[in-house]
Amino acid sequence: MPSTTSHAFAEQQELVLHVNGERQVLAGVDARTTLLDLLRERLDLTGAKKGCNRGECGACTVLLDGQRVNGCLVLAASTDGREVTTVEGLADGDALHPVQQAFIDHDAFQCGYCTPGQVISAVACIAEGHAGSAAEIREWMSGNLCRCSAYPQIVEAVQAAAAHA
Ligand code: FES
Ligand code: FES
Numbered sequence: 001m002p003s004t005t006s007h008a009f010a011e012q013q014e015l016v017l018h019v020n021g022e023r024q025v026l027a028g029v030d031a032r033t034t035l036l037d038l039l040r041e042r043l044d045l046t047g048a049k050k051g052c053n054r055g056e057c058g059a060c061t062v063l064l065d066g067q068r069v070n071g072c073l074v075l076a077a078s079t080d081g082r083e084v085t086t087v088e089g090l091a092d093g094d095a096l097h098p099v100q101q102a103f104i105d106h107d108a109f110q111c112g113y114c115t116p117g118q119v120i121s122a123v124a125c126i127a128e129g130h131a132g133s134a135a136e137i138r139e140w141m142s143g144n145l146c147r148c149s150a151y152p153q154i155v156e157a158v159q160a161a162a163a164h165a
Contacts, residue, residue: 015080019043020089035079036060036071039086047087047116051145058144061117062086068124070143087116090123099123099161106157110148118144122158131162 012028019039026042036053039045039062051059053072060071063085090097099122102108109115121144125131130140137158138151146154 013077015076017079017082017084019045019084020086029076031075031077033076034072035062035064035069035074035076035084038076038079039071039084045086045088048120049113049116051113051117056145057114057117058121059114059117061120061144063120063124066124066127068121085120087119090119097123098164099126099157102157102161103154106153106160108150108153108157110150114144114146114148118146118154122154122161125158126162126165131158131165134159137162 011031013031015026015029017024017026024043026038029038029042036048036050039048040050048062048071049059050072051057055070055073058070061068062071063069063083064074064079065083066085090100096104097119099119103115103119108118118141121141122131125137125140128140131137134155137155141154141158
């Protein structure tokens with residue numbers, strides 16, 4: 001028979017959150033579920049990637065109430081009633097978000113695994129006013145790792161998007 005403690009951790013609950021502008025009501029969410037797993041496994045939003053699953057790579061970056069967070073470090077339960085934006089929510093219909101377009105224009109990806117997290121982080125970096133120079137962009141995008149080392153092009157893309165923001 002499970003202990004009281006393990007039962008409490010496995011408790012399931014209903015969450016209401018707003019993801020990419022849509023209200024989502026999710027029943028039976030295990031209290032241990034991360035926001036990243038909720039997005040990928042319950043909502044089929046697989047843009048945010050699972051890299052390290054421990055807050056080191058930034059592949060899972062999403063916006064929570066407009067602030068960038070590592071989805072793998074956020075418990076889904078803490079997002080009840082909040083606004084989440086993933087890379088899937090950036091485009092306006094067929095029109096890409098300016099940061100997405102800049103990544104294409106500047107060839108800012110290779111395998112693409114880190115790209116959704118980089119793009120979301122870049123959107124926030126620009127909105128925060130932290131894209132004034134290449135050095136500043138490198139500093140404020142340093143939580144997003146790229147194994148392909150596309151950093152020079154990523155910085156160029158962020159600078160270009162920031163110039164038109
Ligand atoms: S998967 Fe979340 S930071 Fe690496
Ligand atoms: S483009 Fe491959 S990890 Fe960044």
